[in-house]
Amino acid sequence: MNIMGKEIRKDTPINFEIVKKNIGIYDAKNISLGNTRIVSKIVDNIESETGEKFIRMEMGVPGISPSEIGINAEINALKNNVAGIYPPVDGHSFLKKEMSRFVKLFLNIEVKPENCFPTVGSINGSYASFMVAGRRIKEKNTILFIDPGFPPHKKIVRMLGLQQESFDVNNYRGKELKDKLTEKLNKGNIAALLYSNPNNPTWICFTDEELKIISDIARENNIIVIEDLAYLGMDFRKDYSHPGQPPYQPTIANYMDNYILLISGSKAFSYAGQRIGMLIISENLSKSHFKDLLDYYTSDIFSNALIYETIFLTTAGVAQSVQYGFSEILRAANDGKYNFVDDVRVYGEKAEIMKKIFTDNGFKIVYDMDGDVPIADGFYFTVSFPGFHGDELSEKLLYYGISSIPLSSTGSLRTEGIRACVSLVQKVQMPQLEKRLNVFYGHYKENIIE
Numbered sequence: 026m027n028i029m030g031k032e033i034r035k036d037t038p039i040n041f042e043i044v045k046k047n048i049g050i051y052d053a054k055n056i057s058l059g060n061t062r063i064v065s066k067i068v069d070n071i072e073s074e075t076g077e078k079f080i081r082m083e084m085g086v087p088g089i090s091p092s093e094i095g096i097n098a099e100i101n102a103l104k105n106n107v108a109g110i111y112p113p114v115d116g117h118s119f120l121k122k123e124m125s126r127f128v129k130l131f132l133n134i135e136v137k138p139e140n141c142f143p144t145v146g147s148i149n150g151s152y153a154s155f156m157v158a159g160r161r162i163k164e165k166n167t168i169l170f171i172d173p174g175f176p177p178h179k180k181i182v183r184m185l186g187l188q189q190e191s192f193d194v195n196n197y198r199g200k201e202l203k204d205k206l207t208e209k210l211n212k213g214n215i216a217a218l219l220y221s222n223p224n225n226p227t228w229i230c231f232t233d234e235e236l237k238i239i240s241d242i243a244r245e246n247n248i249i250v251i252e253d254l255a256y257l258g259m260d261f262r263k264d265y266s267h268p269g270q271p272p273y274q275p276t277i278a279n280y281m282d283n284y285i286l287l288i289s290g291s292k293a294f295s296y297a298g299q300r301i302g303m304l305i306i307s308e309n310l311s312k313s314h315f316k317d318l319l320d321y322y323t324s325d326i327f328s329n330a331l332i333y334e335t336i337f338l339t340t341a342g343v344a345q346s347v348q349y350g351f352s353e354i355l356r357a358a359n360d361g362k363y364n365f366v367d368d369v370r371v372y373g374e375k376a377e378i379m380k381k382i383f384t385d386n387g388f389k390i391v392y393d394m395d396g397d398v399p400i401a402d403g404f405y406f407t408v409s410f411p412g413f414h415g416d417e418l419s420e421k422l423l424y425y426g427i428s429s430i431p432l433s434s435t436g437s438l439r440t441e442g443i444r445a446c447v448s449l450v451q452k453v454q455m456p457q458l459e460k461r462l463n464v465f466y467g468h469y470k471e472n473i474i475e
């Protein structure tokens with residue numbers, strides 16, 4: 026099917042001239058680039074000029090109130106005067122202990138508290154990890170991204186002056202992944218590879234077979250695997266929510282000892298505003314010496330360069346009260362008193378409804394399978410409309426009161442698609458979404474040739 030020619034429709038649900046003007050002010054290029062902050066700004070302006078509320082799918086911000094457990098622990102800590110004292114850069118011992126318990130109880134892996142560190146959000150953890158991983162061996166100065174991915178990671182690598190490579194995993198699922206990774210990794214220039222699981226933006230999840238393939242090839246080529254678990258526990262096809270009981274969140278840590286896990290507090294715990302993530306390093310990597318680090322650091326030990334130099338000199342550690350608050354959230358989760366996964370299941374419920382509304386109106390799910398199993402419903406999904414390029418579709422949908430980012434901005438080769446984030450869309454907005462997509466479908470279905 027394709028579109029023969031697209032008529033410009035001015036009878037759109039949101040005032041055509043106002044949308045056009047605002048896109049013009051901020052430059053449509055920013056939509057193509059998936060610049061979420063600018064897309065949000067455009068939508069804020071249109072909303073305030075027209076008084077119409079958008080279906081906001083552009084930004085991956087969590088839409089759920091955090092648990093009271095964390096907030097109360099932060100208030101108590103502040104009342105107990107912690108604000109006047111520097112926080113330990115490697116984390117309070119009570120927090121490190123809960124992190125270590127957490128990865129044992131929810132991932133079924135053993136990591137000593139001394140190898141568990143808090144960072145100012147997972148972004149800070151990835152920044153420090155790229156920096157040290159990319160400097161540990163001179164000729165290994167390149168980060169490999171298994172795409173599609175989270176665009177800020179690529180900006181960080183560029184900012185650090187490191188090299189980067191990537192490939193869209195869509196064409197290399199299952200056994201195919203082995204040949205592609207071998208081709209990429211055996212050139213000797215790759216320092217570390219990163220993927221997110223579940224994946225932002227597509228919500229694909231690697232199978233155990235795929236994790237094993239990644240670990241085997243990474244081990245053979247002395248490559249650090251950085252596993253971004255920002256959406257830990259949120260593959261709702263399985264129930265990962267019970268501490269100490271299978272099934273456990275799948276992880277590369279089951280297969281190798283040269284890894285960094287980044288577990289953001291932002292999504293699984295809805296704690297984005299307080300900026301905390303867990304950086305978990307395998308014992309082997311943590312204690313390894315790399316002489317090339319001495320060109321940049323005073324220590325050649327990996328975790329010393331990472332924490333006591335990079336993290337210390339970028340953020341000087343996570344704020345005191347946040348360490349207290351987050352450790353209480355983890356303690357409650359670890360003790361089975363707080364089911365953090367239940368709090369975020371609503372994302373999956375909304376995705377299921379929204380995917381149906383999109384597909385009933387001529388859209389197609391772009392990334393739809395994990396092996397032979399349909400992908401989970403979760404925080405993100407990807408859609409396309411026949412005949413539209415993704416950036417054109419993202420722009421066009423603004424006239425229909427729906428905001429998104431094009432998949433091309435995430436390293437995806439499926440350039441026809443857009444990413445939809447469900448978090449800010451309210452269940453009461455679903456009829457509105459249906460109505461607007463129905464108008465869109467009405468405007469463009471005539472052009473589709475079967």
Ligand SMILES: Cc1ncc(COP(=O)(O)O)c(C=O)c1O
Nearest residue numbers: 146147148175221225255289291
């Ligand atoms: C895959 C991925 N990694 C990391 C992050 C950033 O997490 P944090 O808020 O902890 O910095 C996000 C946020 O959207 C994400 O989607």
